[in-house]
Amino acid sequence: MGRKRKRNEKENGGKRKRLNESGQEGGDGRSGQVQPYAEAETEPVEDFVNFYKEVGFCKDEAEWNRFLEVAKSHLPITFRIAQTSAFHKLLRYMMQEVFSPKLKGVVTAEGQVVAPPTPLPWYPEELAWHWDMGRSQLRKIKKEEGVKDFFQFLVSMSDMGYFTRQETVSMIPPFFLGVQSHHRVLDMCAAPGSKTTQLIEYLHHDQRVNGGPPPTGVVVANDVDYKRTHMLVHQISRLHSPAAVVTRLGAQTFPLLKYTKVGAGGAKEKAVFQFDRILCDVPCTGDGTTRKNPDVWTKWTPYNAYSLHKLQLRIAQRGARLLRPGGRMVYSTCSMNPVENEAVVAALLRSRPYLRLVDVSDTIPQLARVPGMTTWNLVEHGEVLESYESLRPRRKDKVPESAFAPANGAELHLERCVRVYHHMQNTGGFFIATLEKVAGESAAEVEDEDENASVADAGPSSGPPRASGPELDASAPAAATGGVTSEKDVVIKADKGDAVKAEKVDAAMEDSAPSNFKVVKGDKRFPDPYQIEGLDLDQDYFIPGSRDENLFMPLAGSWEDSWHACQEMYGFRVSEEERCKYLVRTVDNGNCIYAVSEGLVEFLRANSLTNKCRLVNCGVKVFVKKGHKATDTYSGYRLASSGTELTAKLLTKHRMKISRGTLSRLIAQEHLNEADLPEAEQAAIAKIGDGPMLLEVDLASNFVSCPLFCTSWRTKDGVKHQISKQEVKSILVLLQTLSDVEKLPDS
16 A cells, blocks of 8 residues: 555545545445435435434324435535625526526426426525425536526536525524624534635625625634645635634634733733634534435444534533623534434533523524424334433443433423424425523633543543544545534444543644644744744734644735835725734745734734644735736736735725726637727726736626626736636626626516
8 A cells, every 4th residue: 555545544534535526525435426316225224213213303104204205305406695795686686587487397317397496485585596406417417408507607606606505404503693793703613614604794794785894703614624624715715705714623622712912001901712603513423414415324323423422512512612601602413313412402501501592483484493302212223222320331331321311301491402304395404503601701710621621521522533533434424523514424333442532632632733833943934933023922913824834924024025015006005003904924025915804813813822723724815926026017916816805995006997898808818909998998007007907897787786806917018817717707607697687678
């Protein structure tokens, strides 16, 4: 076996991960692809049937049969339109008036007539849509007339960040959080990131929809797996938010950041960085995802849930610790098992008495749901387990005591939890519990006992990350690590007594995120902060990177000249107070300058020097170094396409307005001579020197009030666009969409 293969297997817990055709983990254990239902075993194993019939979430046999019928069928295609997009009205109208009529009477390869896409009844303003067409069915007919146009439209708008393809039930948890623009938000197990993008959209809602000020909050998206954090970065980057940061840590050991800040009157005071909103979407067995992962049927055992129960509880307890008094946390899974759901919530409420369940029955009234369970029975191989005390000693090692229904379930108000089943509104299965922290300690009184001691009522974790946890089933739909979210289905083989104690898990996680980060001399990625010229550690902050990532730091030292040149060239000024919102990743002049929000600055300051949070990415690139040498008219840094929304508010030079027609011709020809531009645009470009230029494209219509910003290069005789191939395709689809809508009689 080669070294690279050995290293990859070691990182994956000793097992080779199989990828499905979309590049995600999971498969049938042979080809590496998830089998369609026509070719896969679709009947649940006997243990599954016995367990859930005893649990009794279905009222009678008729409802059980209806549940099974829907659970065996394909999962509809669903997606959200980002309300924070300037084009959301246009895209909604396009769905209502163009694609919905065009897709009437579509016939699948199997001869089934499919109804056209319709808006989800419970999602506000018809901004979420579903089409009762399975992904495997769509692949077979995606080149047919009508379907081809819609498929191209869906993919292009997703690439631009205007659409997010997301399962229906996955859209529910962020709703219950009620995120506002000033909130500090933590997504503990964030990858692949569809819920995270929803949280970011809510953070920017007041700014981009109501014309309010930029958000002062922050969204921290965390995941334990290195590769998955970069998938998370890709998802978040589509939204171009300066208020988002990606970290890489085990959720159960996410640090409580303690720091000193300057209070009123200049006095220094102790502070703790706690969050206003936390999404705790934990790793789970995923038996609510049978519609997209048929293997869940055949691999289901009650021990899967027992193995994850303690890890889920530890993550939830950690989230409660990180939540500020008065804050709200949502605990969710894509499992229907009470061991992973109500049992975890009950144990959490007993161990954290400052929490209470919130009644959300009036939130999203059109969403079909049932209350949480207050009592349930555990079943193994047809045998009902009466109580923890009645178990044989060997079984006590596998079945957690907190997995049994609590005697005071009604007093804990477990009925305030939310359960969603497949057959209610043609979705997957999901569980959501909304909790509020009603009391807590002051910053000076906080003793973070969770970092130095195991959680007594949680016991040893059965599912720690890396190879120190239980044996991972490589043929399972996903690996059960601390960073796997509920959107990834998890199956774990029960460990035979080799459970890792919580203290060892904490130690392992601390190794991956050392608090005593040591600087390597001579390494520009990890310089000594006290040796950086122009950096005042009392006023500024230093944000270390990790063994895998570069650092983030403020503009200082040799960056001064470059920053001054950028301001002179583009005609803007940033005050000293605002300057802390611009970061770089190297001491010497590097490739990028990033913009971050006020809330993100505060998070980075709280994390400074200790490096307890391993940063993967944060903010938005606004300036990128170009290979051309700096000249009298060019600072050496061009405009980054990801930051045009921010730089458009700064720039007074090197920008011009163009029409839709000019943009279409520029994209088609890549370069336009100055003489080929309309007279008004010729006059505007004549005043601009060679170098980068921001194009403001006028898209004014009944559906779009904001311009489209693009990056370009002013050449000696004209203009050349600097738009990536992927963006070019998406912009052309957007322009064509706008043109088609304007031709409609009612538009």
